[in-house]
Amino acid sequence: MNASKRIFLAEVREQPxxxxxxxxxxxxxxxxxxxxxxxxxxxxxxxxxxxxxxAASYGVxxxxxxxxWTALRDSISLSVYYGADLDxxxxxxxxxxxxxxxxxxxxxxxxxxxRGALTxxxxxDPGSELASRAELTLPLAAGEExxxxxxxxxxxxxxxxxxxxxxxxxxxxxxxxxLRRTAVVLADAIPELEAAVAPIATAFAYVGRxxxxxxxxxxxxxxxxxxxxxxxxxxxxxxxxxTDLAHGPIAALxxxxxxxxxxxxxxxxxALVEAAARVRAAGATLVASGSAxxxxxxxxxxxxxxxxxxxxxxxxxxxxxxxxxxAALAEAKxxxxxxxxxxxxxxxxx
Amino acid sequence: MNASKRIFLAEVREQPxxxxxxxxxxxxxxxxxxxxxxxxxxxxxxxxxxxxxxAASYGVxxxxxxxxWTALRDSISLSVYYGADLDxxxxxxxxxxxxxxxxxxxxxxxxxxxRGALTxxxxxDPGSELASRAELTLPLAAGEExxxxxxxxxxxxxxxxxxxxxxxxxxxxxxxxxLRRTAVVLADAIPELEAAVAPIATAFAYVGRxxxxxxxxxxxxxxxxxxxxxxxxxxxxxxxxxTDLAHGPIAALxxxxxxxxxxxxxxxxxALVEAAARVRAAGATLVASGSAxxxxxxxxxxxxxxxxxxxxxxxxxxxxxxxxxxAALAEAKxxxxxxxxxxxxxxxxx
Numbered sequence: 001m002n003a004s005k006r007i008f009l010a011e012v013r014e015q016p017x018x019x020x021x022x023x024x025x026x027x028x029x030x031x032x033x034x035x036x037x038x039x040x041x042x043x044x045x046x047x048x049x050x051x052x053x054x055a056a057s058y059g060v061x062x063x064x065x066x067x068x069w070t071a072l073r074d075s076i077s078l079s080v081y082y083g084a085d086l087d088x089x090x091x092x093x094x095x096x097x098x099x100x101x102x103x104x105x106x107x108x109x110x111x112x113x114x115r116g117a118l119t120x121x122x123x124x125d126p127g128s129e130l131a132s133r134a135e136l137t138l139p140l141a142a143g144e145e146x147x148x149x150x151x152x153x154x155x156x157x158x159x160x161x162x163x164x165x166x167x168x169x170x171x172x173x174x175x176x177x178x179l180r181r182t183a184v185v186l187a188d189a190i191p192e193l194e195a196a197v198a199p200i201a202t203a204f205a206y207v208g209r210x211x212x213x214x215x216x217x218x219x220x221x222x223x224x225x226x227x228x229x230x231x232x233x234x235x236x237x238x239x240x241x242x243t244d245l246a247h248g249p250i251a252a253l254x255x256x257x258x259x260x261x262x263x264x265x266x267x268x269x270x271a272l273v274e275a276a277a278r279v280r281a282a283g284a285t286l287v288a289s290g291s292a293x294x295x296x297x298x299x300x301x302x303x304x305x306x307x308x309x310x311x312x313x314x315x316x317x318x319x320x321x322x323x324x325x326x327a328a329l330a331e332a333k334x335x336x337x338x339x340x341x342x343x344x345x346x347x348x349x350x
Numbered sequence: 351m352n353a354s355k356r357i358f359l360a361e362v363r364e365q366p367x368x369x370x371x372x373x374x375x376x377x378x379x380x381x382x383x384x385x386x387x388x389x390x391x392x393x394x395x396x397x398x399x400x401x402x403x404x405a406a407s408y409g410v411x412x413x414x415x416x417x418x419w420t421a422l423r424d425s426i427s428l429s430v431y432y433g434a435d436l437d438x439x440x441x442x443x444x445x446x447x448x449x450x451x452x453x454x455x456x457x458x459x460x461x462x463x464x465r466g467a468l469t470x471x472x473x474x475d476p477g478s479e480l481a482s483r484a485e486l487t488l489p490l491a492a493g494e495e496x497x498x499x500x501x502x503x504x505x506x507x508x509x510x511x512x513x514x515x516x517x518x519x520x521x522x523x524x525x526x527x528x529l530r531r532t533a534v535v536l537a538d539a540i541p542e543l544e545a546a547v548a549p550i551a552t553a554f555a556y557v558g559r560x561x562x563x564x565x566x567x568x569x570x571x572x573x574x575x576x577x578x579x580x581x582x583x584x585x586x587x588x589x590x591x592x593t594d595l596a597h598g599p600i601a602a603l604x605x606x607x608x609x610x611x612x613x614x615x616x617x618x619x620x621a622l623v624e625a626a627a628r629v630r631a632a633g634a635t636l637v638a639s640g641s642a643x644x645x646x647x648x649x650x651x652x653x654x655x656x657x658x659x660x661x662x663x664x665x666x667x668x669x670x671x672x673x674x675x676x677a678a679l680a681e682a683k684x685x686x687x688x689x690x691x692x693x694x695x696x697x698x699x700x
Contacts, residue, residue: 042392042440043420050597060425064434070393070441072422075410077566077591081617084414090392091420104593209559209586216427231598236559236607238588241427243454246699247400248581251690257586267431274699282692340601342632349596349624 008147008232008337009327012320016187018152019159019179019316022141026163026176032120032136033167037067039118041092044071047108048096050347051150051224055096055157058220058315062165065312066175069168080107089116093134094164097121098145098153099346100128109133122160124153138164147338148345149232151323154224158316178310185306186317193303193321194328200287200301201328204258210237211253212260212322213245213275215268218290221315222262225322232330232337242268242275250278258285260322261299263292264314265307272296289321290314358497358582358687359677362670366537368502369509369529369666372491376513376526382470382486383517387417389468391442394421397458398446400697401500401574405446405507408570408665412515415662416525419518430457439466443484444514447471448495448503449696450478459483472510474503488514497688498695499582501673504574508666528660535656536667543653543671544678550637550651551678554608560587561603562610562672563595563625565618568640571665572612575672582680582687592618592625600628608635610672611649613642614664615657622646639671640664 036044044063046056056073063071074093078084093112097105100123110133113119121134124142131137142156159179166175210229214222222239229237237260240249245259253259259279263272269292279286280298288296289303291314296302303321308314330337386394394413396406406423413421424443428434443462447455450473460483463469471484474492481487492506509529516525560579564572572589579587587610590599595609603609609629613622619642629636630648638646641664643654653671658664680687 049593053594053597061428061432064425064428064436065432068435068437070422070436072420072424074422075414076593077618077621078411078414081566081621082411082415083617085418086414086420087418216431227598231601234602234604236586236588236602238586243399243426243699244403247403247697248577248690248693250692251581252584252586253692254584267433268427271427271431271699278692278699340598342600342603342628343598347597349593349621349628 008149008151011145011147012151012323012327013190015152015155016183018142018156019183021143022156022159023176023180025139025141026172028138029163029167030172032138033164033172035136036092036118036168039092041069042090044069045074045091045093045112046071046096047074047076047093047105049102051154051227052096052098052157054220054223054227055154055161057223058158058217059094059161061217062161062312066165066171067169076104076108079111080104088112091117093117093119095119095121095130095134096157097130098124098140098150100125100130101346103348106130106133122157148340148343149228149337155316155319162313178313181309182313182316186320189306190320193324196303197321197325197328200325201332204329205332207256207258208235209257210235210260211245211249212237212239213242213272214262215242215271216266217312217315218262218264218318221318224319225260228323228326229329231340231343232326233333233335242271245275246278250282253279253282253284255283255285258287260287260289261296262318263288263290263296264318265292266311266314269295290318358499358501361495361497362501362673362677363540365502365505366533368492368506369533371493372506372509373526373530375489375491376522378488379513379517380522382488383514383522385486386442386468386518389442391419392440394419395424395441395443395462396421396446397424397426397443397455399452401504401577402446402448402507404570404573404577405504405511407573408508408567409444409511411567412511412662416515416521417519426454426458429461430454438462441467443467443469445469445471445480445484446507447480448474448490448500450475450480451696453698456480456483472507498690498693499578499687505666505669512663528663531659532663532666536670539656540670543674546653547671547675547678550675551682554679555682557585557606557608559607560585560610561595561599562587562589563592563622564612565592565621566616567662567665568612568614568668571668574669575610578673578676579679581690581693582676583683583685592621595625596628600632603629603632603634605633605635608637610637610639611646612668613638613640613646614668615642616661616664619645640668
């Protein structure tokens with residue numbers, strides 16, 4: 001790989017700055033958060049594909065824990081393909097698309113809005129088709145993302161969902177301040193994390209299969225890290241909750257099938273610790289990342305991150321070792337992470 | 351593998367009979383379906399792990415398309431680990447567990463019931479802890495399942511969800527009759543399908559990675575087939591929607607990374623056809639299953655199934671080639687599908 005083309009890696013490093021830019025838009029989030037709260041929604045419907053869908057997994061927790069609303073990664077096909085006759089009148093829709101051009105997400109928003117939902121577009125292009133179809137638009141403010149593999153747009157999606165959920169709960173100042181401090185902590189941590197992933201990438205150069213394990217809000221992190229490994233390193237990396245692992249996939253592990261665990265200091269930690277013990281007993285190599293990486297016994301590799309200023313914000317730190325590892329592993333395998341095979345920046349798939 | 355121990359295969363063959371037994375319990379489903387309808391739920395919350403969670407994916411469509419209710423695979427950790435303060439008073443909970451002993455599913459039901467949800471247990475053991483904690487219980491009536499890898503309990507979960515959703519919509523007779531005819535059609539189809547999977551299993555003996563692609567209600571089928579391949583054949587098999595595939599995973603494919611597609615005659619078929627074309631362009635081996643297997647151009651292997659009596663019931667037919675293939679591939683690889691590595695029939699993981 002030509003070192004001058006390391007766009008993906010450069011964009012990973014830009015994340016703290018991208019977050020600080022997003023935080024300049026607090027007023028927009030307060031306006032939209034209040035509008036959502038006025039709707040008194042019975043459901044927040046999150047839609048998106050790829051990294052945007054991984055971010056939606058985080059939104060389930062952000063809305064569940066801040067305003068106490070039920071949020072779901074809604075089925076796009078149910079309304080767009082099957083024409084289900086659902087009641088959206090007490091729903092808020094949050095549509096996630098970096099480009100704002102994902103076809104079925106645009107169609108979903110049109111249908112949900114016609115049926116009475118309050119529709120919010122969260123996109124890096126406020127002039128996009130998605131933004132024009134939604135009633136309200138929030139900026140991702142990540143700056144242009146040139147690498148095909150997303151990084152800073154995912155990162156700002158997490159932050160934006162936390163900020164929107166915080167504003168819906170009237171707690172925007174606390175979340176805003178936590179995010180600001182997260183940007184500072186992360187900027188300090190990146191150089192050391194870059195150094196720490198390099199030897200793991202060398203050791204993993206011939207790995208073709210991995211599981212990435214998280215639980216609770218770290219499931220979003222697991223989904224995004226698995227997607228990075230899949231698209232930039234051509235590893236069959238599957239995200240699983242710690243409980244999913246025990247209900248089947250544990251059977252497939254062996255010494256050439258490593259498991260990446262994301263362990264944070266939160267109430268799901270005991271489930272992660274138990275899952276890691278199962279992995280170890282299966283003879284698989286274990287990577288422990290996250291703020292509680294030190295709690296995972298028997299890990300061959302550890303990538304601890306600092307504790308987040310607020311527990312709910314931990315995915316913004318936890319995801320970064322995975323992004324950096326994907327960049328390093330792609331290089332070790334001789335792939336160009338900026339231009340994965342058969343992918344384009346805007347996916348127009350049905 | 352000792353042929354006398356082919357319990358998993360025997361239980362796959364038993365599925366039509368298990369379904370007919372379930373259909374004897376129509377009255378129970380009508381009673382519970384009416385109770386759900388009286389609640390006028392704003393959300394049907396489906397919870398379960400492993401195969402039960404795959405069945406929950408089907409429930410999203412069954413409730414969305416029959417009574418027109420929003421159903422979601424709810425986050426268990428949000429309430430059980432994080433103590434989220436959610437309003438369950440207008441929710442119906444359908445808790446899925448073959449054994450009725452899955453710890454966090456039991457805890458979830460307790461909390462949701464305390465907070466006002468109408469709780470329904472769907473279990474193969476009506477004397478289980480789960481049944482005792484839920485307000486209402488529906489039988490799976492699959493008979494004892496002795497193989498660690500589930501088959502007929504998953505199959506009857508699909509049927510039970512369709513029947514419950516049908517009863518909630520006052521359409522139980524139509525669904526009941528469709529299911530009865532499905533049992534007949536499937537019983538006729540199984541011998542030919544068993545013969546058809548054998549040569550594919552031989553060709554796939556050294557495969558270690560696969561994707562299983564479905565969309566809409568066939569996503570549930572994709573999830574269950576991927577889980578069978580993972581636990582009985584130790585293949586890293588990941589379920590994806592056709593759209594997920596285009597948003598990243600397509601990059602990882604090569605000639606030793608085959609893709610199993612589930613194509614049915616329904617409105618999501620064009621998305622499947624498009625995804626299959628991407629797979630072919632990537633040089634990966636393509637298996638086409640489902641009632642519309644003939645529509646997938648360039649597939650090296652085809653496993654067509656008969657059309658279902660009602661489109662929504664197609665997963666009950668689509669899943670069977672995958673189950674039979676898993677049994678045959680396990681044998682080709684020298685594994686015992688009845689006793690996967692490190693798994694037990696009842697999973698008591700956190």
